[in-house]
Amino acid sequence: MTETLNERTLLPEHLDQLAEVRRFMDAALASTGATVLRSAEGEVVTLPAEVFEGLRLVALALSEGKAVTVAPLHTTLTTQEAAELLGMSRPTLVKLLDAGEIPFARPGRHRRVRLTDVLAFREYRRAERTAGLSELTRISEDLELYDDEPPEPLRRHD
Incomplete structure (x- = not known):
């Protein structure tokens, strides 16, 4: 069977079966053995890690x-x-x-960017943001900007 790789959106329709599949995938993730796919005819194939992770997600x-x-994404992107x-504008x-x-x-004439890059x-930007937030939290704690008790609300005097 030859199928063209196009974008496709899947909708959750069988929540009880999906919950069972999720439990199975989580258990398979915790195991040390290989995860296999078995056809109705009994043919077995070991799932590569990236296929298993995609199915799990x-x-x-x-x-x-x-x-x-x-x-599908090409290995090189426009x-x-x-x-x-990246969730940004092309000029940025x-x-x-x-x-x-x-x-x-x-x-x-056109730039091409590798998907891996x-x-x-x-991931670098995510780690950078997390480190920045951690540093701000540390500085705020050092300056005792965090209080155990919230301040009294300001009351208006009319």
């Missing part, structure tokens, strides 16, 4: 009543695709590319 989201969109993946991404924040290639940048 889909089962998790669907079991929580969320819709899931599955879309600047528009990369910007959408281009500024980051030109500043050397994310590597890119220019095989012709975009994902690495996204």
Whole structure:
């Protein structure tokens, strides 16, 4: 069976079965053995880690009543695709590319960005934000800006 890879959105329709699949996937994640897929004819194939993780995340989201969109991504992205993946405008991404924040290639007139570089940048930015928030919390605690008791609300005197 040959199928064209297009974007497809899956809706949660069988919540009881999805909850069972989620429990199964969570248990399989905790085990040390390989996870296999068995056909009705008895053929068995071992699931690669990335396929198992994808199925686990889909089962998790669907079991929580969320819709899931599955879309293939090329290993190289246009600047528009990369910007959408990072949740920013294309001009902002281009500024980051030109500043050397994310590597890119220019095989012709247009820039191309490797998916792995975009994902690495996204993780770097997440870690940077988390570290910044931790530092702000530490500074606030050092300055005793956190009180155990909330202050009395201000009352208006008319």
